[in-house]
Amino acid sequence: MELPPEPSFTGWLLAGGSAAVVGTFLFILHASGMVRALAVFNIWWLASSPVLGWFFLFIYFCEIEWPYYALIIPISVIFQKMLFVGYFTVQGKTIILLQPLKCDGCH
Secondary structure: OOOOOOHHHHHHHHHHHHHHHHHHHHHHHHHHHHOHHHHHOHHHHHHHHHHHHHHHHHHHHHHHHHHHHHHHHHHHHHHHHHHHHEEEEEOOOEEEEEEOOOOOOOO
């Protein structure tokens, strides 16, 4: 299994800036009264919704989703290699070590 591409900081920064511009534009439209359909919404919720949406997407994809794959995939690859070499075997829910594990670079 291959890691998904690392999130682009520049792309997320541009998207956040765009969300701020859209929020400002919505604030101006609501305050000026040019668009009557926006008058039913609270001005602060309306203006902050693009930035809040960007923030929650950023937290999900950059802080939860990608690090999860970055952590889980290498561990599973290591265990697959160790299973192939014969360091351990799995029987049911039990892992049985066949050889003592050594770490040559450990201090």
